[in-house]
Amino acid sequence: MIRVSNLTRRYGDFVALDSVDLAVKEGEFVTLLGPSGSGKSTLLNLISGMTQVSEGQIEIDGRDATHVPTNARGLGMVFQNYALMPHMTVFDNIAFPLQVRKVAKSEIETRVREVLSLIQLEHVADRKPKQLSGGQQQRISLARCIVYRPPIILMDEPLGALDKKLREDMQLEIKRLHAELGVTIIYVTHDQEEALAMSDRIVLMRNGRIEQQGNPEDLYFKPETLFAADFLGSSNLFFGKIDAASGTLVTGAGKLPYENAAPGAADTGEAVLMVRPESLSMEAKQNWPGIEAEVLDTVVLGGFQRHYLRADDGTQLTVQVPTSPNAQRPERRSRVTVSWDSSDARLLPPDPAFKSE
Incomplete structure (x- = not known):
């Protein structure tokens, strides 16, 4: 549906988007x-036509759309601020795009009722936006977009203004609508959990370029760079030198086992080992004694506990385990052994420019 080639946007000497395909x-x-x-927002705005291209090409449905005006690209857009017209009823807000397109009145009535049913808000058709909750307003904004049946919908952080519970509910709502309508959606967010929960594919961006892309499982469990490992989810990172003979990374915390390596990671003398918090265990594994650490704190977050530890070399560690009403917390300053299955660790190449986001 959409293809961008060598897409670049400059503002004077500043390159906001750098040769993206x-x-x-x-x-x-x-x-x-x-x-x-x-x-990420620059790329979305270039696709929508709201920002002009400095270099490169945009194709939409096989046609060159690089310099086509926004209103001629056949795209739907949903924004964070809802952009509902306060003096109009919900029905009239949704009907407005159809009226602009001079759709017959009877057809407008049918299609507005259809989308109100789809978002399960038929009972608010005669209300004004100010009489609705934030979640209801966002669903109306979404309905106004899909009522004229665009094949592609662009969403720019549409859930950013909602509280956590409402945001999670709306994530499921948007996923349901995507499945039912079969439309193409390009969605912008800085929220990693939102990206993991909703996407068929995540395009992770850094400094105007694509850092890595793939399905959520690949980006979470198989990051290719330090930035990807650190930005998407929580990570335990160990810096050291590869010992090829033993298949370990030699660090201040000891020789650490691994089986998986990102492209190019095993080709250098120095590397970084990533282990996700849920892969760590506070008990020794067979054939590996683990590493010793001190308990700094424990936080209960609903269905799991997160333990914050410090290894003897000073490395900060996070261990995440399921919780229960009778779960025991380790005492602060107590000593524990931390270990993991070598198949759950991933070796990453070093990055001199890396800085935790």
Whole structure:
């Protein structure tokens, strides 16, 4: 549905987007993820036509759309601020795009009722936006977009203004609508959990370029760079030198086992070992004594506990385990043994420019 080639956007000497290539398939849910200034919103605005291209090409449904005006690209857009017209009822807000397109009145009535049913808000048709909750307003904003049936919908942090519970509910709502309508969605967020929960594919961006892309499982469990490992989820990172003979990384915490390596990671003398918090255990594994650590604190977060530890070499560690009403917390300053299965660790190449986000 969408293909961008060598897409670049400059503002004077500043390069906001740097020679990006990306293809989005029909019906795919693609999330552009990254910190502020990574280029994700710039890329979305270039695709929408709201920002002009400095270099490169944009194709939409096989046609060159690089210099086509926004209103002629056939795209739907959903924003964070809802952009509902306060003086209009919910029905009229949703009907407005159809009225602009001069759709027959009877057809407008049918289609507005259909989308109100789809978002399960038929009972608010006669209310004004100010009479609705934030979640209801966001669903109305979404309904106004899909009522004219665009094949592609662009969403720029649409859930950023909602509280956590409402945001999670809306994530499921958008996923349900995506499945039912079969539309192509490009979604911008800086929220890693949102990206993991909603996407068919995540495009992780950094400094105006694509750092890594793939399905959520690949990006979470098989990051290719330190930045990807650190930005997407929590990571335990050990810095050291490879001992090829023993298949370990020699660190201040000891010789650490691993089986999986990112491309190029095993080709250098120095490397970084990543282990996710849920892969760590506070008990010794067979054939490996583990590493010793001191308990700094424990936090209960609903269905799991997160233990914060410090290894003897000063490395900060996080261990995440399921919790229960009778779960025991280790005492502060107590000593524990931390270990993991070598198949759960991933070797990453060093990055001199790396700085934890």
